[in-house]
Every structure is written in structure tokens, then in C-alpha cells.
Amino acid sequence: MRKVLRAVRWYVRELTGEAAYDRYVAAHAARHGDHPPLTRAQWWRARDDARERVAHESCC
Amino acid sequence: MTTTREPQLPEYTPEEQAEILRDDAGVPVGVVAKPRWTPAKVALWVAISLVGALGWTMLAIVRGEEVNTIWFVVTAIATYTIAYRFYALYIQRRIMRPDDTRATPAERVDNGRDFDPTDRRVLYGHHFAAIAGAGPLVGPVLAAQMGYLPGTLWIILGVVVAGGVQDMLVLFYSMRRGGRSLGQMARDEIGRFGGTVAIVVVLVMLMIVLAVLALVCVNALAESPWGVFSVGCTIPIALLMGLYLRFLRPGRVTEVSVIGFVALIAAIIGGRWVAESSWGELFHLTPTTLVVCMVIYGFFAAVLPVWLLLTPRDYLSTFMKVGTIVVLAVGIVVVRPVAQMPDVTEFAFNTEGPVFAGALFPFLFITIACGALSGMHAMVSSGTTPKMIQKESQVRMIGYGGMLMESFVAVMALAAAVSLNQGVYFSMNMSPAAIQSTAGEDYSPDATPEENAAAAIANLNVSDTAGNQPEITWDTVVDGEEVTLTGPAALEAVATDVGEPSVVSRTGGAPTLAVGIANIMHGVVGGKAMMSFWYHFAIMFEALFILSAVDAVTRVARFQLGDAIGNAVPRFRDPSWRLGSWLTTGVVVAAWGSLLLMGVTDPNGGIRTLFPLFGIANQLIAACALTVVTVMVVKKGYLRWVWIPLVPLVLDTATTFTASYQKIFSTDLAVGYWALHRATRDEIATGDLTGQALADAEATVRNTAIQGTLSIAFVVLVAVLMATALAAVVRALRAGAGRGAEVPNSEDPYAPSHLYAPSGLGADRLERKVEAEYAVVGDPRLMAGGSH
Helix, strand or coil: CHHHHHHHHHHHHHHHCCCHHHHHHHHHHHHCCCCCCCCHHHHHHHHHHHHHCCCCCCCC | CCCCCCCCCCCCCHHHHHHEEECCCCCEEEECCCCCCCHHHHHHHHHHHHHHHHHHHHHHHHCCCCCECHHHHHHHHHHHHHHHHHHHHHHHHHHHCCCCCECCHHHHHCCCCCCCCCCHHHHHHHHHHHHCCCHHHHHHHHHHHHCHHHHHHHHHHHHHHHHHHHHHHHHHHHHCCCCCCHHHHHHHHCCHHHHHHHHHHHHHHHHHHHHHHHHHHHHHHCCCHHHHHHHHHHHHHHHHHHHHHHHHCCCCHHHHHHHHHHHHHHHHHHHHHHHHCHHHHHHCCCHHHHHHHHHHHHHHHHHCCCCCCHHHHHHHHHHHHHHHHHHHHHHHHHHCCECCCCCCCHHHCCCCCCCCCCCHHHHHHHHHHHHCCCHHHHHHHCCCHHHCCCCHHHHHHHHHHHHHHHHHHHHHHHHHHHCCCHHHHHHHHCCHHHHHHHHHHHCCCCCCHHHHHHHHHHHCCCCCCCCCCCCCEEEEEECCEEEEEEHHHHHHHHHHHHCCCCCCCCCCCHHHHHHHHHHHHCCCCCHHHHHHHHHHHHHHHHHHHHHHHHHHHHHHHHHHHHHHHHCCCHHHHCCCCHHHHHHHHHHHHHHHHHHHHHHHHCCCCHHHHHHHHHHHHHHHHHHHHHHHHHHHHHHCCCHHHCHHHHHHHHHHHHHHHHHHHHHHHCCCCCCCHHHHHHHHHHHHHCCCCCHHHHHHHHHHHHHHHHHHHHHHHHHHHHHHHHHHHHHHHHHHHHCCCCCCCCCCCCCCCCCECCCCCCCCCCCCHHHHHHHHHHHHHCCHHHHCCCCC
16 A cells, blocks of 8 residues: 555656656766755756746647 | 665576667666567457457447447457557567667756656656647547447547557657657758748648637637636636745645645636626626637737746646546446447438538548547657657657557547437537528527527437437436426526536537536536536636647747747747747737637637638648658668558548548538638628628638638648658659668667666566666666756
């Protein structure tokens, strides 16, 4: 039961993109351990700004 | 991350070892399993085939008076499973030939933004959410006028040979080209001229697609205070979600989505109270007012920062998408409604259909559109998705598998529509003009719409399942007693049950589907009292789909227009130039807004006149995509299997070109735009028309001219693209394609992969072992999902 809940939580966090920041922090630590990563707020703001310039596809 | 335990490497048998692909450093990057047919597997596939055969027999051969819609679901799933396992795999082996030692663009570029290697199960969700929209829901509902069988056949078989093939091949070839768009691929592979034509075609067709989707939404909300209130609430809800994510709790997407979803449900429930209160009149909007609202909304949604409106709205609509599809599937399985529509109706063979005019060939294919084959998917498959794929071998599951799910949604929409009483279905889907002409002498301007609709149904040239004239009936509860009402009273009871002022002439498919869903769901949860909630739940979800398509496509079109004008005035290319983006957005909004206004005010019913144009546009984009794919298959030298994209291309060309031909040249006033144009002009010339009749006739002349011109432009542009593609094929054949010569194409050069991930939805035993090994020996930066 707990395993199922964990899987659901993982899937939802990945699908919504919520987990992206955690992955950024992990990747940052692996690559540039010498300086601190962006805070959550800074990182999401940068991501929003990047999205502003990308056309988002959707469908009928 | 450090572990104190000595990591355990799995042990492989020599046969297993031989199936594992490894990079230079010996790290596993893929598995090429040889098919092993165990008795258990053979038994399983025999069983699936038998279930499928039984389903097809029940649907297509037995066709009794009472066909249960559960057979639609069973047949669809069995057919999809077989197609995915055998046909899609065959295509993969013959003309895709994925190579897991090769890095995908996501692994190569990995910039943490658009190029981002994403877990295949998550990407499946993303891809499905991006391709699924209102199209697969609305098309099958309209096509139900021909009976349940033609629609079911085409939705299930079409996805197998056409839709899935297109989505998967475009996705694969775009992935091999750094995730380039369809237009860019056309330019690279066919030539500059052909590529430009493809880009223009797509841009113009997007406008008609948006206009028709918006028309569906307007028809669902017009004169419905409850619907306007609850759908209108999504805007402040999305704004609040955006502000919450930006300033209060950045990045807490799940949390804010749950809050938004709860607020959405509250808006649906509260809508009834608002509609019944003295404020109700405030939300009682005419179609024309709604058009103005949509246009203003579309403009601001495209120019406002995406974090404020677009992104939070996407979260809401994804939630609703998954939620409603699950609800509908559960409803059909639990309630197992019986189809009320005959297998094939008279409207499959004549052009008298009141929902849309035109015989089965080609208009069934044009009308169903997205659920079986959708050109718009080629834009997603050559847009965001190819930049996120981890491994080449995952394309089958995401491209073909994603389309199978879309088709399944269409099958369920069809099931919901055909389980409605036929009289109710036609009353809802006939425009006022169609009701008046069908009712003929029985029409009375003083009668209620329900009475006139009942008169029209009595005259409609169609039979029910027993071969008699259909009767309007509706089961409802009056004073605590279950009664079956007939005629006008039945239509009034439907309206009361779903909480609407009236259900007559609610064309566009969305209200019909919502009544269908409510009709099924009230049997699962809540009974009659909950029926109006389910109706508005379904309307909300369709409107959300459409509104998110409206703002997303307006943005895409604005970027494309800016790029195009940028060739002359370079400053337009800069998306941060405020005035430029306002101007281009204004042009885009004006383009679809004027088409929308034309549809809403069309005296012959906007859906009836414009929906064929929408279907033709969508299917022609698919023809463009399949043409580009065919050129790429030829250039790769896979001549023996070029029939794989050619079969759907020929089918699609036959339907779209015949439909265009009929729309342009048919002398049947119900079908041909120009025939109606000339006839109406002659009528005006006689001078007999006055007042409203004259105004209507003038509108018809104007609208048919625009619609006729658009149909000519679409088909000519696509024919030009096909001619240039044919020239490219001839050039490639002369250069020796298919005789072993390497013909240059725009595929990216080989780059070695260092990443491992399983290819299917689940992982088999060997794949799990390799995953365990990769977790120990793999590149930790890639495993972290690779941001930065």
C-alpha cells in the first residue's frame, strides 16, 4: 500500500513538474558542488522566464 | 549520494548478456530482446485475439437491436493491444530501426529546459495531455448521426493504420533531427519552397481550427448562466493559482493544482445557485456577446505573462482531462449503456443529415478527425515531445501508444453519444434553421422550441433501431415517481434534469456529450439529483480543453506570424518587443475571431457549415505530415516498406480531396458552398426577399464565399506541397535511394548514448536487471534527470 502511494506521489510530482527543482539541485551538486544552487523561488522564476519565449504546443 | 553497502551487480546468463547493448565504457545503454514465444505468451495472444474477434462479431455482424456499448470498449482495447504489439512493432523494425546506442536530442543537449530527458511514463502523460483536446470528443458525437458502426469502425481501424502511424513516425523522424518542427523538416527534406508552403498551410488552417473549437465552446455556453459562471470562474481561479505559485509558494504545483481543482468543483456547484439567483441574468449571454468575450480573453491570454494565466490553466486542464476520462471509463464499464442509435442510419448514404451534410465517404472521415487521425498531433510530435525522449526505442510507446489512448477517448465519447435517445440527440444537434425546414408545415413561430423540435423529429427521414420513426423519450423522476416522458415534455425534462433553460438546438457536440455523460454518470453516483452537476462537470471540462487550445494556439500563431513578418521587419522577431507582440496577437485574434463571428451568426447553423472545413483542415495537415514522412522514408532507402506511410496518405488524400471537391463543385445545396452561394444570390436578385430573410440571405452569400475560398486555398496549397514532395522523391530515386546509395538527409550525426531506460510502459525481467546495473555503473548526472 505504501509502495503504491509512493509511486503515485512520484508520478504526480513528475507530471506536474514539481520534482524538477529537486532534480536541478541534485544535478547541481554533482556538477558544481563549489557554489550553492538557486533557491526554489529563483529557479522557478528563471523557468517561467524561459517559458515566456517558447511557444507551447497544444491540440484540438 | 553514497552508499555504505557494496553495490550488487546483477548476474546475467550468456543469452541475456548478448542482448544488452553497451557503450565504449561498458555501461549498458539498451536491450534488444529477441522475441521468445513461450506457450503462456501464445495462449495470451490467442485469448486477446479471440476477445477482439468476439467484440467485432457483436458490433459488426450480430448488430442486434440491443448492442451494449461495453462491446465498443472491449473491441477497442483488444484491437489496440494487437496493433501495438504487432503492427507498431513491425513498423518500428522496418522503417524506424531505433538504435539505443545513439543519444537522443534530450540526452545530447540536456539544457534542463526544453531538452530534458524525461521518464517514459511521465512523458507519456505529457504527450497525451498535449494531443488530447476537444476534437476527439466532439467529432464522434457529430458522426453519430450516421449510426454507431461507421464511427466505431473508423475510430478503431483508423488509429491503427493512420493516426498511430503518423504520430509515431513524425515523432521518430523529428527526434532524429534534434526535435525540429514539421515545417522545418519539410523545408530541409523537400526544399525551401515546399517548406514555406507547409508553414503557411498550417498557419491558415490553425485559424479555422481555433474558430470552430471556439464555436463549440460558445454554443455550449450561450444562454446558459450556470455554464458561463462556472467556466468564467476558471479565469480568476487560474490567476490566483499563478500568483500563488509566483509569490507565495513557488514550485508547489501539486498543492496549488489540488486547491484549484477544489475551487473548480465549488464553481460548478455554486453555478446553480448563481444561475437561480437574481444575478443569473448577468451570466445569461447571447452568442455574439460570448464571441466578444472569447476574443478579448484570447488576446490577453496570449500577451499576458505565461506564469499568470497559461501555465496554471494547463495544470487545471490536465487534472480535468485525466479526471473526466477516468470518470467516463468507469461509468461505461459500470452502467454498460445500450446503444439507442441504429448501427447505420439513412444519413450515411444521403446528404440530408441535419448535423452535418454529406455521405459516409468522405464526410465520416472528415468529421471524426482527431480520434482516428489528427494533423495537429504532428505539431506536438515535432515540438515538445521529441526533445524529451530518453531512448529511441521508447518512440513506439509514446507516439503510437499515446494515439491509441486518444482513440480510446473518442470511442468512449461515441458510446456516450449513441446511448442517448435518438430523438433527444437530433433535437439537440439540429440548428433552428434545420428544425424549421424539417418540421415544414408543422413549424409554428408561436410554438416553443421543444414543440417545433418534436415536429421536426416526426418528419426526419431516419429510423430507430426497430426501423420505425424515432420517438423522443426520456426517463425522469416527477414528484418522487419514475416516469417516461415523450415528445416536447421529454425535451423539457432533459433541460430541467441537466439544469439548463433548454437543450434544443445546442449544436456543436459538447452539450450532447455532456448530456450523454450525465446520463451515464447519474447511474453511478448521485442519481437524478446529481445529473445537473455531471452535465456541468462535462461542459466545464470541454470548455477548459477548448480555452487552453485557444490561448496556446494563439500564442504559437503569434510567434509564427512574428517570424514571418520578421523577414521584412527584423524587429518583429523579438518576442519581448511589446508593441510587436500586441500587433501580431491582434492580427491572429482578429483572424479567428472574425471566422468565429461568422459561424455564430450563420443563418444555416455555424457547426453545420464550418465543421467540415475544420475536419478538412485538420486532415489536410495530416496529409502534409504523412507526405513529409514518406519523403524521409524514401530518402532512407526503405522503398520496400514505403507503403506503411503511403496507405494512410492515400486514404487521407482520397477523403480530403473528395470532400474539398464536393464542397467546391457539388450542385447539392446542402453540400456545395458555391452552389448555395449562387442559389442564394439568385434568390436575392428576384427581389422577393425582405427583412430578416434578406439579411439571412446576404449573410449566406458572404459566408459561403469565404468558406468556398478557404476550401479552394487549402486544397491548392496542399496539392502544391505534394507536387514538390513528389519532385523530391524523384530526385532521391535518381540519386540512387533504394539501390543502396546514401542519399543525404537532414538527420543529425550519430552521437553515442550513455543512458539506459526501458522501452515499454513496464519493464520486463531483463530490463529490470539492466536498470539495477545502470543504477550502479551509470552516469549519476544523467540519472539525476540531468538539469542545468
